[in-house]
Amino acid sequence: MNLSNITLGQYFPGDSAVHRLDPRYKIVLTLLYIVTLFLAGGVFSYLVCAAILLVVIFLSRISLRMVAKSVAPIGVLILITAVLNIFYTPGENILWQWWVLKITTEGILSAIRMIARIIMLVAGSSILTYTTSPIQLTDAIESLLSPLRVIRVPVHEISMMMSIALRFIPTLIEEADKIMSAQKARGADFESGNVFRRVKAMIPLLVPLFISAFRRADELALAMECRCYNGGKGRTRLHKLKAAPKDHVIFFTVLLLFAAISVAGRFGY
Amino acid sequence: MNAKLTVENLCHVYGENTPFRLAALDDVSFSVAPGELIGIIGHTGSGKSTLISHMNGLMKPTSGRILLDGADIWADPQKIRDIRFRVGLVFQYPEHQLFEDTVYRDIAFGPTNMGLDEDAVRERVEEAMEFVGLGPEYRNRSPFELSGGQKRRVAIAGVIAMRPEVLILDELTAGLDPRGCQELLGEICEFRRRTGCTVLLVSHSMDEVAEVADRILVMNHGHVEMFDAPGKVFAEAERIEAIGLTVPAVTKVFRLLADRGIPVNPSIFRRADALNALLSLRKGGRL
Structure with missing residues (x-):
């Protein structure tokens, strides 16, 4: 795999x-x-x-x-x-x-x-x-949904969450690959056995993956705060969508x- | 020659037949004697990690063979798991792979996968914990509440507990403080002395490799640039520097001394040797 x-x-x-x-x-x-x-x-x-x-x-x-x-x-x-x-x-x-x-x-x-x-x-x-590109997509969705701000829908936050999620998918895949290799080196078997055995075999992969996802989330939140991120208020864009x-x-x-x-x-x- | 591990014309190509084709390993051949400690150095992207992933069958060569005790590890693909128990591989930042709720159970993961019974597993876990300097009081603690250095020890013990014949360590000391590095390196040397295990130490720290390695393998752009005793490798300082690496700090100092006409060996690489050389110079009144 x-x-x-x-x-x-x-x-x-x-x-x-x-x-x-x-x-x-x-x-x-x-x-x-x-x-x-x-x-x-x-x-x-x-x-x-x-x-x-x-x-x-x-x-x-x-x-x-x-x-x-x-x-x-x-x-x-x-x-x-x-x-x-x-x-x-x-x-x-x-x-x-x-x-x-x-x-x-x-x-x-x-x-x-x-x-x-x-x-x-x-x-x-x-x-x-x-x-x-995924970034363009989320930017466009944010822009299209922006009228909903009037009824207090946190449009910017939603689109930021989407961008972050998209950004971290490749990172998490890489991480999962690494952890799988490390567990295989200790004899873990992800490929054989029935459904129950396979699900159980995923635990040594999932636990470290979750821990690393939480660690990354923590680090990212800290890095964002260090750069004074405080939500969408007054935020300008580098690539402004302009038709x-x-x-x-x-x-x-x-x-x-x-x-x-x-x-x-x-x-x- | 009765080599423990032999790599024969190993090539590995990523993304064959795509525009992203990359030959990560290009005709790599070398062999390691039983009980030897080999340092593998090379800059980022030189193919070190790809090389070691081949040695326990996590990656399959595009061409070429890896022989363990003279037998091709891929002779029977069904038995590749047994190879992984014989060639223990500790990845970079191995503490990120911990998952069990106690130190004991995490270390026992490998031996349990080997199909050993409970007593044998216990014996191996206790032995491995001793090797890495974790006292019995750590047995029932959660690995997640330990410090970084201790977590790494747990992860290394998890591989040592399989009693591998060859132990490969990727960036063993990355991110540890100098004292932690020294201790961990000392424990690995002690483990090797007591078990006669063959050790491959991947590192980008020349100083670390110079202190402990019998021979040094220098990787550059997927091929073996040099493979020789540290003294001979570091004697060719210009060649090392040309591929973007440096010689150990001690060697640098001694080369400068030699350049100034002071009669010292410019390829000294161990701190203890350097100290002795300086002391004898002083005794002779030449310093």
């Missing part, structure tokens, strides 16, 4: 048009894309959604293989959805029937629609995480496109 090859925060550095788009717009557009997918109705609107996705993938210069990789883990989910839709969609046009199971034309169509929807949904959101006129144009163009698809979808196209 090697922990170092787990990819987390799958950001792919680049300088494409998609990478450069203001992360706040990227998040909003991704959410709207998902909404549009659910409002789309007929073949036509689905094809347009797929075309938009392909254009964005092409613009981002992320390879199709990478996008496919992000869809792969939900293969089982897609399969279950497809099976349920095929057998449980009520319809008139029965193609095949056995006991309580029957396949209808409507069922097959609905299954295809659901599969397309899920694949495009996951592929679309993976483009967001592929082209936006350029180009970003506004892209945003509103795509927004109109999504609206058009949704309306067309409602009329069954």
